[in-house]
Amino acid sequence: MTLGMVFTKLLKNPIGILGLILLFAFTMIAIFAPMIAPVPENSFDPQMIPKGGFSRSPQPPSEEHLLGTTGAQYDVFYGVVWGTRTAFRIGIGIAICTTLIGLMIGAIAAFFGGWVDELLMRITEIFQAFPFLLTAIILTSVLKYVYERGEGGVMILVIRALALVIFGIKPSEIIEPNQLTFLFGMIAIIMFGWMEVARVIRGNILSIKHSEYALAAQTIGAKNSRILFRHLMPNALFPLLVIVPMNIGSYVLTYAALSFLGLGVEEGYADWGQMLSLARNWILSLNDHVHIVLYPGAAIVLFVLAWNMVGDALRDILDPRLKGSQSKAIKV
C-alpha cells in the first residue's frame, strides 16, 4: 500500500475524515491567528495573552472580550486562538524529537541484535519504569535550576537547538524566560516519550530483517548502512503512521497537565492548559464562570480528539490482522 492509497482510504473513513477536517481547521486558526485575534500594539510577545481590565473575578463574554476573561483578566478568546500555535509547537515538536530518538534506538537494537539489543531494550525498560507525568514534573524543576546555574553543557546545547527549531531564536540571541520554561517542559516530555516508538520499530525491523529482499541485498554485497536505511527502514516506518498522530495527542495532553499543575509555561502564556489552571482559583464558584473552563477545555479536547481520530482510522486501515474481519467475524 502506498502513501497515496492510505490517504484515499483515510478520506473514505468517517472517523478519519472528521479528524482531518478538525486538523485543517486548527491549522487555519494557527496560521491566521494574527488576523483572528489581533496582537495589541504594546505587546512584546504575541504569545502572551493581553490583559483586559483590573477586575478581580472572571468577566462573562462581552463585545470587547468575545469569550470573556479569566480571573486575572486574561482574554479567553485571544488565548484560545493563539494557544493553537502553542499546541502545534508542543505536539509536533516533541513528536519529531521522540520519533527520531526512538527510530535510532529501535533500529540499532534490531539491526545489530545480540548484546546491543539486550542493552538498549533494558534501557528502554528502565525509562518505561517511570510514571510519565511524575518524571516530567521532577525534570522541569531540575532543569530550571541547572540552567540558571549555567552548568550542564549538553543540556544548554539541547535547549539552544530546540529554541532554534521551535521559535527560530539564533544562538546569539537571548531566550526569553517564558520561552525557556516552555522548552523545559518539552525536554522533560521528550526524555520520557521515545520508548514506544523504539519498541515498535525494533519489532518491525526484526520481523522483516530475515525477509528475502534483505537477504538479496546482503548477497549482492550491500553495506550494512545501505540495507538499514534503504531497505529496512522504509518498510518498518509504516506503523509510525498510526503511532505518531496518537503520540502528538498524548504529548499535548501531558504538557497541558504540566501547565495545569503550574509547571509548564508561565502564567499568561497562550496555552490551553495554563488557562485552565487559572480556573483552579474559582473552583467553588465554577458554575458562575463556565466560560473559563469551557472554551480552553473544548480547544484541548478537540485538538487531541482530531489527532486520535486520524490515528484510529489509520490503524483500522493499516492493520492487516483486522483485514476481512468485517465479512467474517459476525455474520450470524
Added chain:
Amino acid sequence: MLNYIIRRLLIMPIILLGVSLLLFSIISLMKPIDRAKAMFTTDIPNRLRDWEGLIEKFGLDDPVYLQYWHWLVGIEDPDTGDIRGGILRGNLGYSWSGRSSVADVIKRRGPASAELVLWSAFPIIGFGIWMGVKAAVHHNKLIDHILRFSAIAGWSIPAFVIGFLLIMYFSSRLHWFSPGRLTLEVGQIVQSEGFVNYTKMHTIDALLNLRLDVFLDALRHLVLPVITLSVTSWAFLLRMTRFSMLETLNQEYITTARAKGLHEDTIVRRHALPNALIPVITVGGLALVGLFNGVVITEVIFNYPGLGSFLAESAIALDLVSVAGVTLFFSVILVVANLVVDILYMIIDPRIRLD
C-alpha cells in the same frame, strides 16, 4: 516456563538498578543542600556557614560512584555514629513541605491514593471489558461506532477538564458532592478513639468498624474523583478489549464453534472472551502508568489529600527531595506490577505454558 520466570526475576534487580541510577543522576543535579536532604534524613542547619561542614560530613563532594553508594546504603554520621540515609533502608530523604521524612509522608498519605485507585479499578475493568466486548460483537454496527467514538473521546479528554465539568455541575450547581476526603464531623469520628484505623482507607475501615455513616460519607467524597480518574483508563481498556476480541472472533475455532450450532452468547462468553482477555492483561502495566498520572491531576482538582496532591504541592514549592522520593516509590510499584503482569500472562496463556 520456570526459566522465563527466573529470567524475569533476575532482570528485575537490573531494572531497579537502572531506575535508581537514572533518579540519582537527576538528584545529583540538585544543589548540595538539597542533595543532603535527599540523601540523608537529617537536621539541616539554618545558617549558611554551617552548610560547608555538612558537605564534608556527608561526602557530598566525593566521587559520584561513592555518593551513589552512600545514597543506596547510607553513611555513618561521624558525630553520633548512626547510619544516616540509604534508600535500601527505606530512607527516601527529608521533605520540608511535608515536615517529616518522605517515607512518613508516603505512609501518611499513601492509603488515600490507594483507596482512590482501588475504587477506580471497578468501573475501569467492569465497563471497559463489557463495552469492549459489546463493540467487537457488533463490529461496524451503530453501537460499535458509538462505543468506539466514545472511547476515542474519553481518551482525548484531559482529567482536569472532566474534573472541572463534574465539579461545575454536581458540586457547584447541585451541591451533591464536596471536595476533600470526609466531611468535618465524620472526620472527627474517624479520629476518635472508638474508631480503629486498620488500613487508613476510610471506606474499608468504616466497614470493619461497622459504621455505615462513615462508609457512605467517604464513598460520597470518592464518587467524582473516581469518575475523573477512570475515564482515560476505561477508554484505553475498551479499545484494547475490542481490538483483541475482534481478532479472536476471527479465529477458526470460533467458526468451528458456530458450525457446531452453539448459541452466539455461549461462543462469546465461553470460547472467545477468555482468550481475548489474555493480551489485555499484558497492558496492565501501561494502564497503571496512566492511573498514576491521573492520580496526581485528580487529587489536585478535588483537593484530595493523597500522594498525588502531595507530589504536585512539593513540585510547585520546588521541594525536589519529596518529588524524587515519591517518584522512586511509584517507580518501584510499577516495576513490581510489570513483573506480576508478565508472570500472570505466562500462567494464563496456555500456548506459553505448554512450551
